[in-house]
Amino acid sequence: MSFSDIYIYNTLSGKKERFEPINPGKVGLYVCGPTVYGDPHLGHARPAVCFDVVFRFLKYLGYQVRYVRNVTDVGHLENDADDGEDKIAKKARLEALEPMEVAKYYTDRYHQSMKALNTLNPSIEPLASGHIIEQIEMAKAILDQGLAYEVNGSVYFDVNKYNEDHNYGKLSGRKLEDLMEGSRSLTAQDEKRNAQDFALWKKAGPKHIMRWPSPWGEGFPGWHIECSAMSTKYLGEQFDIHGGGMDLKFPHHECEIAQAVGAGGKEPVNYWMHNNMITINGQKMGKSLGNFINLDAFFTGEHPLLEQAYDPMTVRFFMLQTHYRSVIDFSNHALQAAQKGLDKIMNAAALLGQLSSSAKTSKDEELAGNINTLQKKCIESLCDDFNTPQALARLFEMSSLINAFYNKQADVNSISNQVLKSLKEFYYVIVNDVFGLQAAQVESNDVLGDVVEILINLRKVARQNKNFALSDQIRDELKSRGVQLKDEKDGKTSWSLLS
Numbered sequence: 001m002s003f004s005d006i007y008i009y010n011t012l013s014g015k016k017e018r019f020e021p022i023n024p025g026k027v028g029l030y031v032c033g034p035t036v037y038g039d040p041h042l043g044h045a046r047p048a049v050c051f052d053v054v055f056r057f058l059k060y061l062g063y064q065v066r067y068v069r070n071v072t073d074v075g076h077l078e079n080d081a082d083d084g085e086d087k088i089a090k091k092a093r094l095e096a097l098e099p100m101e102v103a104k105y106y107t108d109r110y111h112q113s114m115k116a117l118n119t120l121n122p123s124i125e126p127l128a129s130g131h132i133i134e135q136i137e138m139a140k141a142i143l144d145q146g147l148a149y150e151v152n153g154s155v156y157f158d159v160n161k162y163n164e165d166h167n168y169g170k171l172s173g174r175k176l177e178d179l180m181e182g183s184r185s186l187t188a189q190d191e192k193r194n195a196q197d198f199a200l201w202k203k204a205g206p207k208h209i210m211r212w213p214s215p216w217g218e219g220f221p222g223w224h225i226e227c228s229a230m231s232t233k234y235l236g237e238q239f240d241i242h243g244g245g246m247d248l249k250f251p252h253h254e255c256e257i258a259q260a261v262g263a264g265g266k267e268p269v270n271y272w273m274h275n276n277m278i279t280i281n282g283q284k285m286g287k288s289l290g291n292f293i294n295l296d297a298f299f300t301g302e303h304p305l306l307e308q309a310y311d312p313m314t315v316r317f318f319m320l321q322t323h324y325r326s327v328i329d330f331s332n333h334a335l336q337a338a339q340k341g342l343d344k345i346m347n348a349a350a351l352l353g354q355l356s357s358s359a360k361t362s363k364d365e366e367l368a369g370n371i372n373t374l375q376k377k378c379i380e381s382l383c384d385d386f387n388t389p390q391a392l393a394r395l396f397e398m399s400s401l402i403n404a405f406y407n408k409q410a411d412v413n414s415i416s417n418q419v420l421k422s423l424k425e426f427y428y429v430i431v432n433d434v435f436g437l438q439a440a441q442v443e444s445n446d447v448l449g450d451v452v453e454i455l456i457n458l459r460k461v462a463r464q465n466k467n468f469a470l471s472d473q474i475r476d477e478l479k480s481r482g483v484q485l486k487d488e489k490d491g492k493t494s495w496s497l498l499s
Ligand code: ZN
Pocket: 031, 032, 033, 227, 252
């Protein structure tokens, strides 16, 4: 494998394929973004971090990447079905707000969390509500092809008709016959011809708040069509990579293919990438299971399942320790181990800056060769379907070597200053720019850390003297300035920055 060969596991073919962008040197990347009706949680963090590294690594290799990640601020109905209330409208109704107020509030919250996780902003972040015209145009095109039908102001995609000439189910490996057998039978009230048909446009009932005019009367777009309309607009009818969580494979992404092809277009996506799910202590995440942990709770430690606060970088690092196609299981134990791993990588980065070699040539050719091989293997791992855990293993080997140099167990002067320079450049670029890792905030801000420790100790003295008013005052004033104290079970007090 040469440096420039990337292999991507394509969900569509079920195997790793050599990556060949449509336009040499350029990559179009579309990732399904959040539906903004609630606080960002772990389920939001995984695709964001996974595709952030894809974005960063492709840029590192020299590609010009246009990364589009949408915001679903309209059209995502409850239960992913074509009936039920719009999730955002429901939240707005319950809280007596404008739907766009709800969407803006949670979009901001999402951005804050993404910033804490150090994900880069996408190149374009389109809103579904800002692309109603494009979605109407696409629905019209599908109607023109005879692959959709209008009933009572709503427009549905005709899956059966589409399946006559195309393969509905090719991405998720499902067969339409099986899907039909498994679905409930339609009643007289149903507008759809077939239970598998999905809405491109829905007529708005009298109470529906979010509504736009269309050739079929006032209504709102279906969820799936937003991604088709916006990816086509910003990346073209055919683009390179479409990403998202595995839970979106069906029906969302399957419908995206059907819509793009059904509008008279081509196969829209060359490489479909899906990140796997997250479990918590071996259990699926779910609101009813009480293990639904918001990202903010991780950063403050305020959740019954969390033993402590975790720095956003620890959460990021933890995700990158597992390959994106594998399930991640969150537990306190695993996060604490990740914290140690991150510290090791970041400490080595700090020590590396203090190393220097006076040698013009390497006396220890073998060691110099090993350093070179480690760098090569690290890149090869990332080229092999973005294998971050393997690449991290190489970084750990480098960090051991850096420690050995620093502790004088190995002689840094046995390698040339040129070899050391290449190690430094490589380590910093991969750790900071590709993995997007930063030292945990607590450690990177030494003066602040020292001052907070002094105040924690003063608070301890106050409590020993039973001066609880002062103890509370110290805690509250720190909190009002964004520093959260947490009293641990062992009697120690930890602290974190509120994001
Ligand atoms: Zn989508």
